[in-house]
Amino acid sequence: MEKEIKITVRNLSKSYGGTPVLENVSFTADNSRPLCIMAPSGAGKTTLVSIIMGLEKADSGSISGIEGKRFSAVFQEDRLCEDLSAFMNVAVADERADSDGVRRLLLDCGLLPEDIYRPVRELSGGQRRRAAIVRALLSDSDILVFDEPFKGLDEDTLKIVVQMVQENINGRLLLVITHDAGLPRRLGADVFSL
Amino acid sequence: MKPSITWAENLIKKIFVLLFWLGLWQILALKIGKEVLLASPAATMQALVSLVGESAFWHTITFSIVRIAAGFVLGVTAGLVLAALSARLERIRLLLSPFLYAVKAAPVASFIILALLWVSGKNLSVFISFLMAMPIVYSNMLQGFMNVDKKLLEMAAVFRMSAKNKALYIYLPRVLPYFTAACTTSLGLCWKSGIAAEVIGLPRGSIGDRLYSTKLYLNTPQTFAWTLVIIIISIAAEKLFLKVLETVNSKISRGFLTRKGGR
Numbered sequence: 001m002e003k004e005i006k007i008t009v010r011n012l013s014k015s016y017g018g019t020p021v022l023e024n025v026s027f028t029a030d031n032s033r034p035l036c037i038m039a040p041s042g043a044g045k046t047t048l049v050s051i052i053m054g055l056e057k058a059d060s061g062s063i064s065g066i067e068g069k070r071f072s073a074v075f076q077e078d079r080l081c082e083d084l085s086a087f088m089n090v091a092v093a094d095e096r097a098d099s100d101g102v103r104r105l106l107l108d109c110g111l112l113p114e115d116i117y118r119p120v121r122e123l124s125g126g127q128r129r130r131a132a133i134v135r136a137l138l139s140d141s142d143i144l145v146f147d148e149p150f151k152g153l154d155e156d157t158l159k160i161v162v163q164m165v166q167e168n169i170n171g172r173l174l175l176v177i178t179h180d181a182g183l184p185r186r187l188g189a190d191v192f193s194l
Numbered sequence: 195m196k197p198s199i200t201w202a203e204n205l206i207k208k209i210f211v212l213l214f215w216l217g218l219w220q221i222l223a224l225k226i227g228k229e230v231l232l233a234s235p236a237a238t239m240q241a242l243v244s245l246v247g248e249s250a251f252w253h254t255i256t257f258s259i260v261r262i263a264a265g266f267v268l269g270v271t272a273g274l275v276l277a278a279l280s281a282r283l284e285r286i287r288l289l290l291s292p293f294l295y296a297v298k299a300a301p302v303a304s305f306i307i308l309a310l311l312w313v314s315g316k317n318l319s320v321f322i323s324f325l326m327a328m329p330i331v332y333s334n335m336l337q338g339f340m341n342v343d344k345k346l347l348e349m350a351a352v353f354r355m356s357a358k359n360k361a362l363y364i365y366l367p368r369v370l371p372y373f374t375a376a377c378t379t380s381l382g383l384c385w386k387s388g389i390a391a392e393v394i395g396l397p398r399g400s401i402g403d404r405l406y407s408t409k410l411y412l413n414t415p416q417t418f419a420w421t422l423v424i425i426i427i428s429i430a431a432e433k434l435f436l437k438v439l440e441t442v443n444s445k446i447s448r449g450f451l452t453r454k455g456g457r
Contacts, residue, residue: 079349093353
């Protein structure tokens, strides 16, 4: 029996320099199904997840259910340490991550054995993206926040990575920011349109 | 075979440049014809050989190196700590800025004269060397700390990365080039200013004291010989320091690719 993880966002608003970015946003998400938050570019999706993860403060509104919860994330940019290898980027994000598990998942998502220990600055965009996804999946957390996680991946890789994500959610709450209309179906996710 | 040919070519070029300047020096010395005004290369070498043969020589250079190096290490440490604090707290940055501006802008001679009132002549070079290194390291390191990628720091916050990992994997790669530049610049400056402080403070048994004596006795070949010693130590110290940094950097970089203890 999985422990329920549920977050409730109520009337969240945020503006920058008088320009509203989010206005009275409300939704609920739990770990029974992933939730895809969909909106066109510039609609404040990234601001919304930054507020949920505590990186920014909302002007008004509230979020309940995140108290004491641990997050891991795939950011819109990869946010990898450029001098570190893909293996080390995953390993330093969570020191308790098992080396064999890190290596296995990096290989499972299509990285070649020789790519795992090269500095990530030498990897392609798609390889870096996969390393960022593995880092989020293997980090000890309650809530996974994925911001446009599969951009730059070709169809074959996308299939493999989506399956890997599904196999490694492990009862966590998954929030996915996307503007890809086909993604909720692939992930078996609910949709919230911003 | 090509690299060794290039290496030999470079060596020949360097020897040629050295011979050119030695030749010019010798011609000028011959033209002037007074060793007291311009010692010839031969007289300088003779003085240098006789200095190196003295038992006090090694004691003298050790005396100066230890004190100037101590001031340098203290200055680097203080600059590093203050820069880290300033990068975090704007109030500290504002508070320190007039002091550091004054230290950077004021002539070294003013500090030497003032410092003579506060510290003994023996430790004057420690203090002056500290004052030379600290603001340079502070400014460079502050710039380095401020340039650390904020998005990576956000990532570290989300993943609850440990302070040690943040320092090692996020801060270090970004600030190391600033640290290297600050140290190489301030190392030479510390050495020159430290010797200048010794010439004014005249601590017994220092290079500055010996240099001053050569002026008193109008022993120009010895002045040149001591100057040569100062230059050689300065170059050697810079090269040694860069080598140490390079070794440390490559050890750290190896740890960037895999966990300690192998794969």
